[in-house]
Amino acid sequence: MNAPILIIGAGQAAIMAAEALRTAGYTGPLTILGDEPHGPYHRPPLSKAWLAGEMDASRLPMRTPEMLAGKTIELRTGTKVTAINRAAKTVTLADGSTLPYGGLLLATGATPRTLPLPGSTAQGVLALRTRDDADAIAQRMAVCLEKNLPLVVIGGGFIGLEVAATARKKGLAVTVLEAAPRLLGRVLQPLLSDWYAELHRSHGVQLLLGAQIAAIQHDTSNNVTGVRLNDGTVYPAGLVLVGIGVNANDELARAAGLECDRGIVVDACGRTSDPSIVAAGDCTARRLPDGSLIRLESVQNATELGKSAASALLGQERPFTATPWFWSDQYxxxxxxxxxxxxxxxxxxxxxxxxxxxxxxxxxxxxxxxxxxxxxxxxxxxxxxxxxxxxxxxxxxxxxxxxxxxxxxxx
Known part of the structure; x- marks a missing residue:
């Protein structure tokens, strides 16, 4: 194939796919369209070393535009795709222009879930997904340190607990509110959940399980002041970190008529229901041999499915079948x-x-x-x-x- 290949998204899956295409011998036009103002960067450090201010800015980028240009990969940042026309094989950009494609790879990622509660749009109620999110949280943490205001984390998953650990290292008072009866209940067995609960308590985190939140409180300037539970208890806060999971960004695919089910449905090679379109990374739900679907949010999944999807665009079989793996650093x-x-x-x-x-x-x-x-x-x-x-x-x-x-x- 020498027809143009477009990649929507500029994260891990996008970069791995683009480089895999060039390694496999694809020589046609190859363009990555990212809606963030930044070039590709590593996401795992955002909740840890980057947020803690322990990471030099030069180490965060995954690939510079110059590195990609050296492989004849065009990177367009700040470019939002608003529609896919499968019949015409074009994508429409926010400025109304269109780009043609022979092959299309969707690596659109995921978006943090929001709290459907009163006060959830107050200033200082933040989620963590992007570099700009991490910078906003770091700035708010600095204010909290200066004014001796606590952090309240809503959600006892990996992102919430990693931010809690980073905040404690910086000296903030931290409360974690988890609706479930234990931490990390979707991914850890009770023995290890309990161990992590004690780890955070031993570092001074106030941990409340089975927390039922009624509202986010704020002052007359719409700055967050606390989190109120159903029983009336209020936990003061100068910053509220919402870490209650993510939703796959499958809106473009869904509007284009691709099969979606809590993500863009793909096979082990990243193929969608359209033979000209593949997908990889956090936006996908992979169909297993038994017909069930699995959603994996990990660097490995983005890397390997990105490579598989690149192969599929070139008519090659490279199924992603390796054992999934993940990691988390806390303290x-x-x-x-x-x-x-x-x-x-x-x-x-x-x-x-x-x-x-x-x-x-x-x-x-x-x-x-x-x-x-x-x-x-x-x-x-x-x-x-x-x-x-x-x-x-x-x-x-x-x-x-x-x-x-x-x-x-x-x-």
Missing amino acids: DKKLQMAGLSAGADQHVLRGDMASASFSLFHYQGDKLIAIDNVNHPKEHLLVRKLMDAGISPTPQQAGDVTFDLNSLLPG
């Missing part, structure tokens, strides 16, 4: 996860949780389906190799720290 603890523990019926601890370096193996019958490692990177990489090879240590082997898991790998 000095690194959680690394591989696989999905939902559906596990047995959980095996390897190591001592009190030592803050341990692993939790999750089994469905005799099959290892997931592992969570805390401060144990070598074991994480080893077990990922085992899982990708379809090898399951027995629960007895997993729980025995003297057993060499490496001995299970062939050769």
